[in-house]
Amino acid sequence: MKNESPHKELKPNDFASDQEVRWCPGCGDYAILKGVQRALSDNGADPAKTVFISGIGCAARFPYYMETYGFHTIHGRAPAVATGVKLSNPDLDVWVIGGDGDMLSIGGNHTLHALRRNIDLQILLFNNSIYGLTKGQYSPTSDIGTKSPSTPTGSIDSPVSACQFAMGCNATFVARGVDTDQKLLPNILAEAKAHKGAALVEILQNCIVYNDGVFSSFTEKNNSSDGQIFCEHGKPLIFGKDAEKGLRLNKEKLELEIVTIGPKGVKKTDILVHDRTNRVLASMLAKMQAPKWPVAMGVIYANPNKTYEEAVHLQIQEATKQTSPMTVTNLMHNGRTWTII
């Protein structure tokens, strides 16, 4: 299908609008913008049928920079607006853009319902664990103890994990990537685009001004192989500089454990093989946090199911099939009436 697209010749730059990008120099959003433009180009997206819908925040400026249709809405409500767009016209390819505050705080409710309804949207959650546009307050994904203008002595509430939240919402597609990982990110985005249903992609994004380096303990060149594990369907869950470590299921405790492969450790065949349709495994992978665990990257879970908009339009099709075209006049006269001459 991808190869037949008449838009195959469009380059990533053709998806860039004429608007000057206004993020801080060095912001991770630049990389994500590039990754999205590449993913659209690689997959022959039709700009006229592509819609980017965002809420409020730094990330939410995203649609202005895309040469597609775009709607910069209000804080937290992008999934709701996108739901109306997709339900009205299922032919459109609808992308939702928001940050951790937008999607997990003020708009957490809409993210939950878009995911559980399984509307065919790509929801890109730019997680920088901080409020950028409002000048640096802690966010719902900030670690406990985060010092910020609103938490001068350190935040005290537990953070939420975007991927775990999505799994809890019964999302049919959950993935994670890093802003600067331009090898992996476009592929994840392409998978999300191809997925029929609501796809949540958490993109770990560095805020250079208010939270610089928040993910650097596992996203830098020198530590990423130990700090991350790439989840690939059908492949063993191996990580480490020399691919010497892996994940194994501790059957007694029903939890994952990190094991070393080799003569002193376990056999490669003992390592868990990633099955992205396995909800239990995906939930365990989504939960892994640095520094104790490698952070799971790639498509953690994907298990397509009937989409909400399909079901709605099927009901309408069924209803309209059974009757001759109905007008309001039919309706008004259908019932107990009487005539006065």
Next chain:
Amino acid sequence: MKMATKLDTNFKGREILDSVVIRFAGDSGDGMQLTGTQFTQSTALMGNDLSTFPDFPAEIRAPVGTTFGVSAFQINFASHSIKTPGDRPDVLVAMNPAALKVHLSDLASSGLVIVNTGTFNPRNIKKAGYDTDPLEDNTLEFFRSIKIDISKLTLASVEGLGLSKRDALRCKNIWTLGLMCWMYGRERQSTLEWLESRFSDRPNIAKANVAALNAGHSYGETAEISADLATFIVPKAEKKPGIYRAVTGIETTTWGLLAGAEKTGLKLFFGSYPITPASPLLHSLSNLREHGVITFQAEDEISAICAAIGASFSGCLGITSSSGPGIALKTEAMGLAVSTELPLVIINFQRAGPSTGMPTKTEQSDLLQAVWGRNGDTPMPVISASTPSDCFECAVEAVRLATKYMTPVMFLNEGYLANAAEPWRIPDVENIKEFPVSFHTEKTDFQPYNRNEQTLARPWVVPGTPGLEHRIGGIEKDYDSGNISYDADNHHKMTKVRAAKINNISNDIPDQEIANGAESGKLLVVGWGSTFGAIEQAVRRCRSDGLQVSQLHIRHIWPMPKNIFKLLSNFEKILVPEINNGQLVKLLKAEYLIAAESFTQINGKPFKVADLEAQIRTRLENLK
């Protein structure tokens, strides 16, 4: 509304009445709304004019026997044109002591009260707040009363059908309906058919209700009871030729929206979240799948309006509805629709506030919220319906304005209008002028905020249109290019043009007319919304006594018709009666600097004609 006493043999010895007001009252689980609705249906089919007022508590089944759990349904039906459900019932049907306690004070002097004595046990009597049995003491001495053990008679009527006592007793409302049908010569056929279909899956319940209905009817025919239990007839009302049906404001709103969608050629998208008293609109539109209507029960009020905005963005007719607190939640999104200049219809079934207020009680207290209640200078047209029938035209008009001017439109409905019923002459939709929408597809010189010179509306371009990719949003945009702009002068210009676009609508709506009376005189009564009928009757009564009073009723709350100031200036005094603490009166003062006087009633009920009449007389006397 006095009962006539003339006997006419054409009606088999029944006493002929011009009009009668009946109020059914009982526990919220007694099925009074259902009894009232069926009586209404039957009365409509008899050709009477009618108006109803359902009045029920917010609790689904409030504790049995309590005064706060009483549910009532009032119907006024007549052989002439009527506009209100009636000030005071002529007949009160009280199914328990609490119903008697709550409603007896409203009964017209020497009115008739029919009491179900089967519920008047010491416990219920005490629960209702009576010290002694009201059937035994002097409580009923100024009224005519008929005491029937409806509970016992109902049980007897369904005996042998294998119902539990509880289920059997639940038929007592239908027994009562049977009796009232006999008293007022209503045919039972429509109710019989309704019972058969309502309980088609539970044939013994259907059978029991049919038995109860017939038993109540035969009780009237055969029982040897006091002469008070006479039979009456209310002859047909003279009405304009046409096909009629009984409708509530919910039905006419539903059909008006659909008619509007047909006139535009757009697909209707309705996003809503359940709330009293707006939910029935969600139910009725959800039933229109065969019309291609898309309905979406959202996770909350905000999502409901946002989805409707998204639908409009992608080329549907986006509609949302709610009631006071829900409308408050939608406010930010309304601002987005104003800023992005997308069509949207918002229907507010107003209820008593503030906050949760009284969800099932009517009020007109969201007018100022509708006109001014948003952050920023955020103008939006506001229209209001005056009767259940009028909801149809208002819904069509809301769709017309929204699509022609690319703007959200607030349609102020009322809880009372939603539930009230009246006969309606089904309009010929063919006669409504089409207002087709065409999406902009021309690439040359396209800018998303390029305005139509006449309407000042921006072009509607839907995603999927090749070559017109563009971005919109809630940030201020450049007047010419539509790109983000924080330019100071540009914001001034954009604010002015948004206001001008809405003000401009006053050139596209009918001139305000005087609803009743002369174009000038001493007193002008200015109203809006559901108070139309009560004001009209009060003004007519005063005019028939030669008083110089006229009525003006505003549909277009914002912007108002251009000639309204001239009309207001023609009178020495302006009186603005409202079911709120004075809102339209503030708007009129602010806009026209007139010394309007206010009359308010905020008890969750419609105005009584007599109260308005008294107000008119007093204000006129003060003028002398």
